[in-house]
Structure formats: C-alpha cells, structure tokens
Amino acid sequence: MSNWRKTPTGPYRSSPRRRHLTSSTCPALEEQTxxxxxxxxxxxxxxxxxxxxxxxxxxxxxxxxxxxxxxxSDTYALGLLAEAPGLGIPVVVLPFVNSALASREPFRRSVEQLRAERIRVLLGPGDLYRISQVPVAPT
Structure with missing residues (x-):
C-alpha cells in the first residue's frame, strides 16, 4: 500500500516501499509532530x-x-486500516483509479462494502457521490 496517514496527534505512517520518499523528510515530520x-x-x-x-x-x-x-492485512499500512473500523477510528479514502478500473464490479462492491462500515470513500472531482454514478462499461 502506498499511502500516508496523518493523525492530528501523530504519528505519520508510510509503507516500506515509500520509505525512500519520506526518508529526507522524516526528521522534519518527527520534529513537527x-x-x-x-x-x-x-x-x-x-x-x-x-x-x-x-x-x-x-x-x-x-x-x-x-x-x-x-x-x-499483508502490509503494515493495510494492517492499520484493517484494525481501524474495529477500534472506532474514522477513515476517509480518496481513490486514485482510472475510469476503466472504477467501472469494474469488484471495485464497486469494495467501495460499497467500505461505506457499509461507515468508511467515507470520496469519489469524483471535488465531490462525494455514490458509486452508482460511476459509469459501467457496456456488456
């Protein structure tokens, strides 16, 4: 998983694969938080x-x-996410997928599953809208 999470009380978290992107900023982030x-x-x-x-x-x-x-939960970051709903920690997800992937049924079901667990999934340019508004490829 290649995502960052920041909590108001810290800490920042990044995945091992993205560690190289944050290694130069880690001291600054650690000092700030x-x-x-x-x-x-x-x-x-x-x-x-x-x-x-x-x-x-x-x-x-x-x-x-x-x-x-x-x-x-096969990475550190996914492990944190897997626990969050059970701990009552609010989660907001901002998808970054192309329209071909967004139209796939597995993705659509996953978004609905997350929303069913009261996880906010933000879809669309600057707006929250229901997955039903994602265009579906013709069959």
Missing amino acids: GRLVRHRYRLPGEPRSPRADAIIVAPATYNTINKFAHGI
Whole structure:
C-alpha cells in the first residue's frame, strides 16, 4: 500500500516501499509532530504509537481499496486500516483509479462494502457521490 496517514496527534505512517520518499523528510515530520514516523510493526520493547484520531488514505489505489474492503492485512499500512473500523477510528479514502478500473464490479462492491462500515470513500472531482454514478462499461 502506498499511502500516508496523518493523525492530528501523530504519528505519520508510510509503507516500506515509500520509505525512500519520506526518508529526507522524516526528521522534519518527527520534529513537527513530536512522534516517530512509522513504516513497520514495532518490535517488542518499542513504545506503542498513540491511537489515531482519524486516518486518511490518499491516494488509494484499486488494489488498496479492494484489499482494505476484504480485510487483507499483508502490509503494515493495510494492517492499520484493517484494525481501524474495529477500534472506532474514522477513515476517509480518496481513490486514485482510472475510469476503466472504477467501472469494474469488484471495485464497486469494495467501495460499497467500505461505506457499509461507515468508511467515507470520496469519489469524483471535488465531490462525494455514490458509486452508482460511476459509469459501467457496456456488456
């Protein structure tokens, strides 16, 4: 998963694959938030991260949205997302998919599954609209 989440109380989190993009900004982020930038599960003895007030997933890829909806927890970032609804942490997802992928039934079902769990999925340019408004490819 290639997304960042920022909580008002910290910490920032990034996936290991994106760690190289944040390595130069980690000290600045850590100084600004007063928290460590996490990109992996903590080791025994390491301090726990404070509970997030909210999680923002942006940009959320086709793969990320489908994995999140199905509870797949095969990365650190997806593990955090998988736990969030059960902990009552609000999650907002901003999909970044092309119209061909957005029109696929698996994607449409995943968005509806996330919304059924009260996860806000923002679709469309500058607007929230229902998945039923995503054009479906003719059959």
